[in-house]
Structures are given as structure tokens and as C-alpha cells.
Amino acid sequence: MNHLNILFAKKQSEILSVYFTAGYPGLEDTVEIITVLAESGVDMVEIGMPFSDPMADGPVIQQSNDKALKNGMNLRLLFRQLEDIRSQVSIPLIMMGYLNPVIQYGIGDFCKKCNELGLDGVILPDLPFEIYIEKYRAVFEKNELHKIFLVSPQTSEDRIRKIDAISNGFIYMVSSSSTTGAREKIVKEQEDYFLRLQQMNLKNPRLIGFGISNHETFQRACKYANGAIIGSAFIRALSEKGNLEENIRRFVKMIRGTSGMQP
Amino acid sequence: MKYDVNKKGFYGEFGGVFIPEMMYPNIRELQDNYLEILADPGFQEEFRNLLKDYAGRPTPLYHSARLSELHHTNIYLKREDLTHTGAHKINNTIGQILIAGRLGKTRIIAETGAGQHGVATATVCALKGIKCIVYMGQLDVERQQPNVLRMKMLGAEVIPVYSGNMTLKDATNEAIRDWINNPVDTHYIIGSVVGPHPYPDLVAKLQSVISEEMKWQLKEKTGREAPDYIIACVGGGSNAAGAYYHYLYDNHVKMIAVEASGKGIDSGESAATMVLGRPGVLHGCFSMLMQDEDGQVTEPYSISAGLDYPGVGPIHSHLFKTGRVKFDHATDDEALKAAFQLARLEGIIPALESAHALAALEKKKFRPDDVVVVNLSGRGDKDLATYIKYMDSFL
Numbered sequence: 040m041n042h043l044n045i046l047f048a049k050k051q052s053e054i055l056s057v058y059f060t061a062g063y064p065g066l067e068d069t070v071e072i073i074t075v076l077a078e079s080g081v082d083m084v085e086i087g088m089p090f091s092d093p094m095a096d097g098p099v100i101q102q103s104n105d106k107a108l109k110n111g112m113n114l115r116l117l118f119r120q121l122e123d124i125r126s127q128v129s130i131p132l133i134m135m136g137y138l139n140p141v142i143q144y145g146i147g148d149f150c151k152k153c154n155e156l157g158l159d160g161v162i163l164p165d166l167p168f169e170i171y172i173e174k175y176r177a178v179f180e181k182n183e184l185h186k187i188f189l190v191s192p193q194t195s196e197d198r199i200r201k202i203d204a205i206s207n208g209f210i211y212m213v214s215s216s217s218t219t220g221a222r223e224k225i226v227k228e229q230e231d232y233f234l235r236l237q238q239m240n241l242k243n244p245r246l247i248g249f250g251i252s253n254h255e256t257f258q259r260a261c262k263y264a265n266g267a268i269i270g271s272a273f274i275r276a277l278s279e280k281g282n283l284e285e286n287i288r289r290f291v292k293m294i295r296g297t298s299g300m301q302p
Numbered sequence: 303m304k305y306d307v308n309k310k311g312f313y314g315e316f317g318g319v320f321i322p323e324m325m326y327p328n329i330r331e332l333q334d335n336y337l338e339i340l341a342d343p344g345f346q347e348e349f350r351n352l353l354k355d356y357a358g359r360p361t362p363l364y365h366s367a368r369l370s371e372l373h374h375t376n377i378y379l380k381r382e383d384l385t386h387t388g389a390h391k392i393n394n395t396i397g398q399i400l401i402a403g404r405l406g407k408t409r410i411i412a413e414t415g416a417g418q419h420g421v422a423t424a425t426v427c428a429l430k431g432i433k434c435i436v437y438m439g440q441l442d443v444e445r446q447q448p449n450v451l452r453m454k455m456l457g458a459e460v461i462p463v464y465s466g467n468m469t470l471k472d473a474t475n476e477a478i479r480d481w482i483n484n485p486v487d488t489h490y491i492i493g494s495v496v497g498p499h500p501y502p503d504l505v506a507k508l509q510s511v512i513s514e515e516m517k518w519q520l521k522e523k524t525g526r527e528a529p530d531y532i533i534a535c536v537g538g539g540s541n542a543a544g545a546y547y548h549y550l551y552d553n554h555v556k557m558i559a560v561e562a563s564g565k566g567i568d569s570g571e572s573a574a575t576m577v578l579g580r581p582g583v584l585h586g587c588f589s590m591l592m593q594d595e596d597g598q599v600t601e602p603y604s605i606s607a608g609l610d611y612p613g614v615g616p617i618h619s620h621l622f623k624t625g626r627v628k629f630d631h632a633t634d635d636e637a638l639k640a641a642f643q644l645a646r647l648e649g650i651i652p653a654l655e656s657a658h659a660l661a662a663l664e665k666k667k668f669r670p671d672d673v674v675v676v677n678l679s680g681r682g683d684k685d686l687a688t689y690i691k692y693m694d695s696f697l
């Protein structure tokens with residue numbers, strides 16, 4: 040069974056999802072990052088597939104993409120690294136990246152491989168849902184992969200309803216009209232948008248991402264959604280000096296608020 | 303065969319809208335309005351007047367006697383180099399600034415490589431008193447100082463881009479990121495027939511004035527509207543799309559597109575997308591793309607910064623695939639040679655980009671009664687430093 044379904048069946052709040060770029064900081068860090076995140080109590084991991092032209096990303100994730108590619112990361116290698124991942128963690132694992140490397144790998148082969156490895160979902164921000172429905176939905180569904188779509192504060196109600204209707208994992212709520220990047224605060228305007236979606240009674244759970252960076256912003260987001268997604272702030276934590284495992288554990292504690300430390 | 307874009311933004315299998323949701327409202331707004339605005343008589347009047355009185359259109363169609371003699375045929379140059387700001391790029395920016403005004407946008411962004419599109423955008427923003435921000439790779443900022451200074455003099459803010467390889471592709475990424483972060487007040491004036499639908503169609507339609515004029519000019523000079531050949535260089539493909547536009551369904555007209563092969567097709571330093579690329583997604587559309595086997599976009603090279611783009615407009619991928627347009631390429635040396643030749647034969651210094659189109663004349667045998675139009679997309683002032691560097695080798 041898809042691990043996303045298992046997760047949402049038993050937990051509806053304070054879900055913490057963490058994004059990292061595969062191949063960063065080191066080429067071979069992928070498995071360690073995922074297993075330590077799982078042990079630290081993270082509910083879901085988004086595995087970033089690096090791309091040369093990440094147009095929806097801010098500087099921090101751009102740099103992690105560049106570094107990962109320089110380190111030699113590619114999809115074939117990433118799949119090899121994930122070969123035994125399901126014997127080590129049982130939380131949902133989601134592949135996230137841009138469309139072109141996936142198209143070149145072959146969308147059918149990609150979905151099949153994800154399924155074989157026990158991965159649960161895919162986020163491709165530059166694959167709009169119209170094209171997904173027309174060309175790719177069947178192959179995603181055949182391989183039991185949830186395709187997760189983004190909505191932004193500018194997305195119309197009608198479009199949100201359509202996205203909700205075809206989604207079967209969760210709705211990725213982009214917290215403001217922006218590229219990825221950690222921000223210190225959540226402002227009133229954003230809360231109005233969070234509230235608007237909360238009141239729409241969508242069938243899918245909602246997770247808020249982009250700009251979530253610390254305990255405070257995580258808590259705020261969780262007031263209006265089933266949980267939140269952290270990317271840039273985690274990449275920054277990975278860049279810090281010292282032991283990778285300790286950096287990860289410290290970061291998760293900081294977000295959950297189970298340590299006294301502030302960012 | 304159809305060469306027009308369909309409702310979903312595709313030319314055959316190429317094109318489309320591959321964008322993150324955060325860009326969707328802006329793209330949708332443009333899709334919903336562009337055809338209506340273009341058809342509006344008020345828009346047409348303003349656009350035509352500016353093309354005439356401000357940009358200096360119609361541009362001459364010049365019968366190049368000495369070049370014709372050299373190639374034993376009849377060669378005409380479509381003189382886009384004589385427009386205000388010195389290249390065809392102004393046709394597009396005039397049109398788009400008027401559209402931006404009608405959509406109520408108060409802030410303009412653009413990407414630029416050589417700086418020609420940046421200058422053409424800064425120019426129309428000055429004309430309309432609208433705030434203008436131009437993204438330019440740091441490497442291009444260094445290579446194209448005079449154009450950076452022109453943009454500044456015109457009141458634009460030039461933002462150097464340090465991501466990726468710091469050239470045109472990265473400047474385009476950064477312009478897209480800006481648009482994502484400014485979803486309400488901003489219009490993105492893209493510089494070629496690339497990007498998500500409706501940009502390729504919009505830019506092609508704005509540039510189609512080139513072939514519209516060619517028709518009556520040829521009729522006047524040769525007695526018939528259609529030439530035997532049209533030759534144009536292709537970076538993203540906007541000057542070529544404009545030069546082909548009104549002839550696409552006239553199968554009598556043979557079309558040649560010239561890409562830049564840099565130091566040679568197999569040198570690893572080339573920008574000949576049709577030869578070296580395969581279909582892929584970049585900057586919101588599916589088209590031919592230079593990339594490695596993992597789908598990472600590779601950095602192109604050409605001596606001419608305006609042809610230095612790893613992709614190509616989706617209309618061209620379709621014209622290539624269907625065989626409607628033959629794609630050729632010219633190296634740095636071939637382009638330089640053609641530029642020096644035109645300077646000495648006709649007293650015209652072409653842009654390095656346009657020199658690639660001229661270089662194709664060498665490789666093709668024409669009949670004495672053929673009518674050949676070369677689209678001279680721009681003038682060479684901006685390339686003077688490069689020409690001076692190579693003066694001794696080519697004269």
C-alpha cells in the first residue's frame with residue numbers, strides 16, 4: 040500500500056515533510072540523510088532530483104542542484120542508491136524535480152522504477168495538470184504513484200477544485216507567490232489564503248511549503264493545514280560544518296520545538 | 303501540413319505550456335487576451351504608427367548588386383539593421399509594451415544575451431515611462447559593456463545573473479523567477495519565439511511584419527510577391543519566424559535557417575541545436591534542446607552572443623521536423639568571413655548573428671534567375687570589438 044495513504048490514515052496534523060537535493064552535500068549522502076530524517080521523527084521525505092535549470096527555486100536550492108550535478112548525481116545513480124531504501128525506512132518517499140530529466144529517462148520507465156523501489160509519489164512543478172491528465176495519468180496510476188500538484192495564492196478556486204479532484208496524495212500549498220527560499224515570518228495575507236483553502240473542504244490533505252524555516256513558521260502553517268514542508272532551511276542546515284547526522288537531528292528538533300535552540 | 307499553433311499551444315508535437323503553477327495566472331491572462339488585443343483596431347493603429355515613425359519601418363528591401371554578381375543570382379537584403387536600436391528585436395518590444403499597457407502592468411522584466419533585446423526593451427520602457435528590469439548573465443555583462451551602458455542610460459536596471467553559466471539561459475531562468483515572485487504588476491517581455499504558449503505565437507505574429515513588407519516590396523521590385531529562397535539566422539528564432547511567416551503555406555518559397563556551429567559541429571563548442579539537440583523541456587516549452595544524456599541542459603557556444611541559446615522556438619522544431627525549413631549552420635569563421643565580405647562589397651557592417659545567414663550563401667548553388675532574400679536581422683555596431691580583433695585574419 041502507498042505509504043502516503045498509511046500516513047494520512049493515522050496522522051492528520053503537524054506532519055513534517057523535509058526536502059533535500061540528492062547528491063548534496065556529498066554524492067553518497069542520500070541514504071544517510073533519509074534514514075536519519077526518518078529516525079528523527081520526520082513524517083515524509085522529498086528526494087530532490089537535481090536539474091541544471093531549476094526555474095522555481097531560489098538561490099539555496101539552485102546552489103544545491105549545481106553542487107549535486109558537479110558531484111556527479113543523475114537519475115540512474117539515484118535509483119541505485121535507493122535500491123534497499125525500503126528495508127530501512129517506512130515513511131512516505133516522494134521524488135521531486137523538473138520534467139526534462141524524467142522525460143529523457145522515459146516517463147514510463149521512471150514510474151515503473153519508482154514503483155519497484157517502493158516510492159510513493161512524484162512532484163514535477165513544471166508538469167501542469169492538463170498535460171498530466173492527457174498524457175501521463177494512466178502510467179502514474181498503473182504504478183501506484185501519487186502525482187502531487189502545487190497551488191499558489193493566485194490559483195483560482197475553480198482550478199483548486201480541479202486539482203483536488205485528480206490528486207490522490209496531498210495538495211502542495213505554495214505559501215506565497217514566490218520561488219523557494221526560507222523566510223522568517225508568515226504574514227497576514229498568507230494566513231488569509233491558508234484559511235481560504237482550509238474552508239474549502241478539499242478531499243486531499245494539505246501541506247504548506249516554500250518559506251517554512253523554523254519552529255514558529257512550522258507551527259503557524261500547521262494551524263491551517265495538515266503539515267508543512269521544509270526545503271531551503273534544511274539544505275542550509277546540511278551545509279553547516281560538523282557531522283551530517285548531528286546537523287540533521289539538531290535541525291529536526293529545532294523545527295519540532297523539542298530543543299531550546301533557535302535558528 | 304499546418305504550421306500554426308493549436309489551441310493548446312502546440313506546433314505539431316512541440317511547444318505547450320510547461321510551467322510551475324505560480325506562473326499560471328500570468329500565462330493564462332496572456333493566453334486569454336493576446337489575440338483579442340492584437341486584433342483590436344486601436345492596438346493595430348498604435349502599433350503600426352510606432353513601427354513607422356519610431357522604429358523607422360518599413361525597412362528597405364535592398365537589391366545587393368555586388369553580392370548578387372558574386373553568387374550569380376539575385377540577392378535582396380531585408381534591412382532590419384536599419385531599425386531604431388539596430389535589430390528586428392524592436393518589432394517585438396513595441397508590440398509587447400503596448401500589450402503590457404492594455405493588461406494594466408506597471409513593471410517590465412526581460413532577459414538578454416547580447417544585449418540587443420535588453421536595449422530594445424529598455425527603449426520602449428523609456429518611451430512609455432514604465433519601470434524596466436533586465437536580467438543579464440554576468441559573463442555577458444562583461445562581454446557586452448556598451449549595451450549594458452545603453453540600457454542604463456535609457457533608465458533600465460540591469461541585474462547581473464551569477465547562477466549556472468552566467469549567460470542567456472541563466473538570465474532567462476532569473477527573469478522567470480522574478481515573474482513568479484511578482485505575479486500581479488509585472489509583464490515579462492520575452493525576446494524570441496521561445497517560452498510557454500502564447501509567447502512563441504505572440505512574438506512570431508509581432509515579427510511577421512518583416513514578411514508582410516517583403517511581399518509588396520518584392521512585388522514592386524520583381525513583379526511577384528514570393529521569392530525562391532528566404533535565408534535567416536536562428537538563435538531562438540524570432541527574426542526567422544518573422545521572415546517566413548507570410549510565406550509558410552507557399553511551398554514554392556524555399557526556406558533556409560542558419561544556426562551557429564561555433565568552432566565546428568563536433569568541436570564541443572557549438573550552438574547548432576537541430577544537429578546536436580533532441581526534444582526536451584526548457585523555459586516552459588517542449589522543443590529541440592541541447593542537453594546531456596541525463597537531460598541536463600548543456601551550455602552552447604557561438605562567437606555571436608545572440609545565437610548562444612541551447613534551445614530553439616517550438617515553431618522551428620516543427621518546421622525542421624516537417625522538412626518545411628532546411629536547417630544549415632555556419633561556424634564562427636564562416637560568419638566572420640561573410641561579415642567582412644559584406645562590409646567591403648556593400649558598405650554594410652552586419653550583426654554577427656546576421657552574418658551567419660549571409661554565410662549560407664557560399665554553400666548553396668542558386669540559379670541565375672532565383673530571387674533570394676537574406677534577412678539582415680541587425681547591424682554590427684555592437685560587434686565592433688570582435689570584428690577589430692579579427693580584422694587582420696579576414697581582410
Ligand SMILES: Cc1ncc(COP(=O)(O)O)c(C=O)c1O
Nearest residue numbers: 494537538539540541608655680
Ligand atoms: C541581430 C540579431 N539577430 C538575431 C538574433 C537571434 O535571435 P532570433 O533567433 O530570435 O532572431 C539576435 C539576438 O540577440 C540579434 O541581436
